[in-house]
Amino acid sequence: MAATLHDVANLAGVSIKTVSNVVNDYPHIRPETRQKVQAAIDELGYQPNLSARSLRSGRSGVIGLVLPELSLSYFAELADAVIANAEKQGVVVLIEQTGADRDREIAVLSSPRMRLTDGLIFSPLGMSQDDVGLLEVDFPMVLLGERIFGGPVDHVTMRNVEAAQAATRFLIDSGRRRIAVIGAHEGEVVGSAALRLRGYRDALQAAGIPYDPALVSHTTLWHRANGAASMRELIDGGVQFDAVFGLNDALTLGALRVLQEKGMRVPDDVAVMGFDNIDEAQYTVPSLSTIDPGREQIAERAVSLLVQRIREQARPSAPQEVLIDFSVVPRESAPARA
Amino acid sequence: MAATLHDVANLAGVSIKTVSNVVNDYPHIRPETRQKVQAAIDELGYQPNLSARSLRSGRSGVIGLVLPELSLSYFAELADAVIANAEKQGVVVLIEQTGADRDREIAVLSSPRMRLTDGLIFSPLGMSQDDVGLLEVDFPMVLLGERIFGGPVDHVTMRNVEAAQAATRFLIDSGRRRIAVIGAHEGEVVGSAALRLRGYRDALQAAGIPYDPALVSHTTLWHRANGAASMRELIDGGVQFDAVFGLNDALTLGALRVLQEKGMRVPDDVAVMGFDNIDEAQYTVPSLSTIDPGREQIAERAVSLLVQRIREQARPSAPQEVLIDFSVVPRESAPARA
DNA sequence: CCCCTAGACTACAACGTTGTACTGCACCGC
DNA sequence: GCGGTGCAGTACAACGTTGTAGTCTAGGGG
Numbered sequence: 001m002a003a004t005l006h007d008v009a010n011l012a013g014v015s016i017k018t019v020s021n022v023v024n025d026y027p028h029i030r031p032e033t034r035q036k037v038q039a040a041i042d043e044l045g046y047q048p049n050l051s052a053r054s055l056r057s058g059r060s061g062v063i064g065l066v067l068p069e070l071s072l073s074y075f076a077e078l079a080d081a082v083i084a085n086a087e088k089q090g091v092v093v094l095i096e097q098t099g100a101d102r103d104r105e106i107a108v109l110s111s112p113r114m115r116l117t118d119g120l121i122f123s124p125l126g127m128s129q130d131d132v133g134l135l136e137v138d139f140p141m142v143l144l145g146e147r148i149f150g151g152p153v154d155h156v157t158m159r160n161v162e163a164a165q166a167a168t169r170f171l172i173d174s175g176r177r178r179i180a181v182i183g184a185h186e187g188e189v190v191g192s193a194a195l196r197l198r199g200y201r202d203a204l205q206a207a208g209i210p211y212d213p214a215l216v217s218h219t220t221l222w223h224r225a226n227g228a229a230s231m232r233e234l235i236d237g238g239v240q241f242d243a244v245f246g247l248n249d250a251l252t253l254g255a256l257r258v259l260q261e262k263g264m265r266v267p268d269d270v271a272v273m274g275f276d277n278i279d280e281a282q283y284t285v286p287s288l289s290t291i292d293p294g295r296e297q298i299a300e301r302a303v304s305l306l307v308q309r310i311r312e313q314a315r316p317s318a319p320q321e322v323l324i325d326f327s328v329v330p331r332e333s334a335p336a337r338a
Numbered sequence: 339m340a341a342t343l344h345d346v347a348n349l350a351g352v353s354i355k356t357v358s359n360v361v362n363d364y365p366h367i368r369p370e371t372r373q374k375v376q377a378a379i380d381e382l383g384y385q386p387n388l389s390a391r392s393l394r395s396g397r398s399g400v401i402g403l404v405l406p407e408l409s410l411s412y413f414a415e416l417a418d419a420v421i422a423n424a425e426k427q428g429v430v431v432l433i434e435q436t437g438a439d440r441d442r443e444i445a446v447l448s449s450p451r452m453r454l455t456d457g458l459i460f461s462p463l464g465m466s467q468d469d470v471g472l473l474e475v476d477f478p479m480v481l482l483g484e485r486i487f488g489g490p491v492d493h494v495t496m497r498n499v500e501a502a503q504a505a506t507r508f509l510i511d512s513g514r515r516r517i518a519v520i521g522a523h524e525g526e527v528v529g530s531a532a533l534r535l536r537g538y539r540d541a542l543q544a545a546g547i548p549y550d551p552a553l554v555s556h557t558t559l560w561h562r563a564n565g566a567a568s569m570r571e572l573i574d575g576g577v578q579f580d581a582v583f584g585l586n587d588a589l590t591l592g593a594l595r596v597l598q599e600k601g602m603r604v605p606d607d608v609a610v611m612g613f614d615n616i617d618e619a620q621y622t623v624p625s626l627s628t629i630d631p632g633r634e635q636i637a638e639r640a641v642s643l644l645v646q647r648i649r650e651q652a653r654p655s656a657p658q659e660v661l662i663d664f665s666v667v668p669r670e671s672a673p674a675r676a
Numbered sequence: 677c678c679c680c681t682a683g684a685c686t687a688c689a690a691c692g693t694t695g696t697a698c699t700g701c702a703c704c705g706c
Numbered sequence: 707g708c709g710g711t712g713c714a715g716t717a718c719a720a721c722g723t724t725g726t727a728g729t730c731t732a733g734g735g736g
Contacts, residue, residue, distance in 0.1 A: 115386070
C-alpha cells in the first residue's frame with residue numbers, strides 16, 4: 001500500500017497539512033520541521049497521489065498530444081521533441097492517434113478520454129477550415145499544422161507557401177523547368193498540400209514558367225507507398241519532367257525509390273526535393289534535398305505556449321499565431337547548381 | 339464550469355448515486371429513470387471527472403509506455419501499435435522517453451510523474467541483467483526487449499538468437515562467406531546486440547565458417563549515423579566482406595548508404611541484411627532484406643497482458659514469458675539466391 | 677503593559693466520484 | 707399472513723489532496 005500524507009504526518013508527528021506544505025515548498029516552515037518531515041517522507045517512500053492532487057487542484061500535469069499517426073516519421077520526430085520539451089516544463093504527455101480521420105479528430109476534442117489532461121496540442125489532418133468553430137473548447141489548446149487558420153486558439157505553424165516557393169525556386173535556379181509535384185490534394189484551399197502547391201505555382205509564375213496540371217499528381221495520404229504509386233503513374237503516363245517536388249519527405253522517398261527502379265538517374269535526369277527533413281533523408285541514396293520546417297522550434301513553442309495558457313487560464317489573452325522559420329537543405333538529390 | 343454528477347442529479351430529480359449507476363451501466367435501473375437521467379446528462383453535456391473517478395476507484399485508465407526514443411523508427415512504429423491496441427482496450431497511453439539511459443530508465447520506475455498510470459509497458463535499453471531486482475515494483479508492468487530475462491514481471495520478447503541465426507543462414511545460403519556485423523556491443527552478454535551476435539556466431543558455426551572478429555564492428559547507439567560511421571571504419575580499415583548483417587534496420591540503412599557512397603554494388607558485391615522491418619526498409623534503394631520481429635503482435639500481447647494484470651491485480655499469477663514469432667523478409671539488398 | 681503583526685502550524689471542508697449499507701416495495705411460496 | 711427474495715433507489719462515508727480560516731506563540735512598537 002502506498003504511503004499517504006497521513007502516514008507521513010503520523011510518523012513525523014505533525015499535521016497532514018504541514019507535510020503537504022513541505023512537499024509543495026511552502027516557505028514558512030522551520031528548518032528542523034522540514035527536516036523531520038523530509039526524513040519521514042524518505043523513510044516511507046512517500047509519493048503524492050496525482051489523482052487526488054489533480055482532483056483538488058484541477059491540474060493533472062498531463063498534456064495531450066493529438067496527431068495522425070506515429071508511424072509517419074515527421075510526427076514521430078515531432079512527438080519526440082514535444083515530449084522532451086514537456087519534460088523540461090515538468091509535464092507529461094499523453095498521445096492519441098487519429099489516423100488523419102476528421103471524425104476521430106473531432107471526437108477527441110470532446111472525448112472524456114482526454115479529460116484528465118490540462119490542455120491539448122492538436123495536430124489535425126482531416127478537419128478543414130470549415131471546422132474552425134469546433135476549436136471553441138473550454139480547455140487550453142495549441143493548434144499545429146495548416147488545416148485551419150484564424151481559429152480561437154494559439155497556432156504554431158510554418159510559412160508553407162514561402163517554403164514551397166523556396167524549394168521550387170531552388171529547383172528552377174538549378175536549371176529545371178518541368179517540375180512534377182507529388183501529393184497534391186484535389187480541390188483543397190487550405191492545408192499543407194494546398195499551401196505548398198500554391199508556393200510551387202508562385203515560384204513558377206515568378207520565373208515565367210507556365211503551370212502544367214499534367215505534372216501535378218494527387219494523393220490523399222502522404223505515406224511512402226502513395227509517393228511510390230504516384231510516381232509510377234506519372235512515369236507510366238508518359239509525363240516528361242526533369243525534377244520532382246514531393247510535398248513531404250515520406251512521399252518523396254517513395255517516389256525516389258520508383259524513379260531509380262525505372263532507371264532514371266537522380267539528380268542527373270531528375271532532381272528531387274522533399275519537405276520535412278526527417279532524419280532518414282540524410283541517409284537515403286541519393287540523400288534527399290528538402291525543406292527543414294524547424295520541427296524542434298515548433299515543439300518548443302507549442303509546449304511553452306500551452307503551459308503558459310494553462311498557468312494563466314483565469315485571464316485568457318488573444319490567441320497567438322506563431323510562424324516558425326524554415327530553411328532549404330540541399331543534398332545530393334538536388335544539388336545547388338545542375 | 340463542467341457539470342458534475344450533482345448537477346445532473348438535480349436536473350433529473352434523482353440521487354447522485356443513481357446518476358453514477360446510469361453512467362456505469364449498473365443493471366437495476368428502471369428504463370424510464372435511465373432515460374430521464376440520460377436526458378439530463380445530454381442536456382448538461384456531463385463528462386465524468388477522471389481524476390475523481392481515479393481517486394475513488396484507484397484506476398485511471400492510463401497506461402505508461404516507456405521507451406528510448408520516438409525518433410527511432412522501430413519505437414515509433416511500436417508506439418503506434420501500442421496506442422492502437424490500447425484504444426481497443428479502452429485505455430489511453432502516456433509516453434516517456436529515456437534516451438536509452440540507464441539512470442533515466444531506473445528513475446522512471448520510481449517517478450511520481452508516472453504515478454497516475456495503472457501500469458507500465460517498459461522497454462529499457464540501458465539497464466542490464468544485473469538490474470533485474472529493480473523490476474520488483476508494486477504496480478503492474480510488462481517488460482519488452484532483451485535486456486533483462488527471468489525478471490519478476492511479464493515479458494514479451496522475440497527469439498533474437500534464432501532470428502539472427504536465420505538472417506545469417508539466409509546470407510550463407512545465398513553464397514556469402516565473409517559476413518560483417520554492424521552494431522555489436524562490447525562485452526555484452528544479454529541484450530539485443532549480444533543475442534543477435536550469438537545467433538550470427540551459431541549460424542557461422544553450423545555452416546563451418548570460422549568467426550573473424552575483424553568483421554564485427556561495435557557501436558553503442560543504433561542510429562543511422564552510427565551505422566554509417568561503422569561501415570566507413572570497416573571499409574577504410576581494409577576489411578574484406580561480401581555481406582553485412584546490421585543488428586537493426588536504422589544502423590543497416592546508414593551502412594547501406596555508405597556502401598554505395600564507396601562504390602560497392604548491393605547486392606552484387608555486398609549483400610545486406612537488417613533487423614526490425616521498419617516501414618522505410620521497403621522503399622530504400624535497394625530495398626532492404628530484414629527480419630520481421632512481429633511488432634504488431636508484440637504490441638498486442640503487451641497491452642493485453644498489462645490490461646489483464648491490472649484487472650486481476652488482487653491475485654497475481656506467475657509472470658509470463660511470451661515469445662513472438664519472427665520471419666525473414668527477403669528483398670533486393672539480399673535476394674534469396676546470389 | 678497591551679496591542680499588533682508575522683511566523684509556524686493546524687483543523688476542517690471541500691474537489692467529484694464510487695463502494696457499502698441501507699430503505700422501501702412488490703412479489704413469491706407455503 | 708408471514709418470512710424471504712430481488713429490484714429500484716438512496717444516504718453516507720470514504721479516496722488523498724489542498725485552500726481557507728483559524729490558533730498560538732514570539733517579538734516589536736507605542
